[in-house]
Amino acid sequence: MNLALWIAAGLLAAVALAGGITKTFVPKEKLARANGGGWTATASVGFVKTLGVLEILAAVGLILPAVLGIAPALVPVTAVCWVLLMIGAMITHLRHNEAKFIVLNLFYLALAAFVAWGRLGPEPF
Template sequence: MNIALWIAQGLLALTFLYSGAMKSTQAKDALIAKGQTGIAPFPVPVIRIVAILEILAAIGCVLPWLTGIAPVLTPLAAVGLALVMIGAAIAHSSLREYKQVLGVNLPLFLVCVFVAVGRFAGW
């Protein structure tokens, strides 16, 4: 179980570090052109705030548990990312992008829940 949780944590960290880095450095039109269409309804400052939160949560998915310093932050980071995925699913649904919701948002949400439940149980 521990190995599966570490794999899931690594997957979340890589995914959200990449997503956060893109959202924090690229123009809104460039992001939409690259497939991050869920940001379309939001102003740039909101996109930048979400980017920072994604980067911090990605770090929080791995570093606290790895170091043993405040390990409760790892499942809390996973909960935060699950909330981001709920917001993303709502945004994509409003754009009628149901394939994105089922193909990306839901699986990532489930990985977030897996990490949160697994690490809360081990804390």
């Protein structure tokens, strides 16, 4: 179980880091063109950058506290925050008729819920 939780947290951290770096450092106009318009076309630059920073922080919060042994309770807290972020992402993609992303966000939500459940319940640090 512990290994499965580490794999799930690592996968989520990789996804969060990739998404965060993209949203933080790629210009909004380029993101909007790459997504065929999508939600980034209507969002402000500040909002997109803020989401990027939050995703980078999520990547850090899913791995580093447990690896360093400093406040490992932050891992399930971060996973719960990721669940909330994915709910917001699904609502945003639903409003923009981007159904393929909703399925992906649901998968990430399930992984984060698994990490939160596992680290709060059967396999705490």
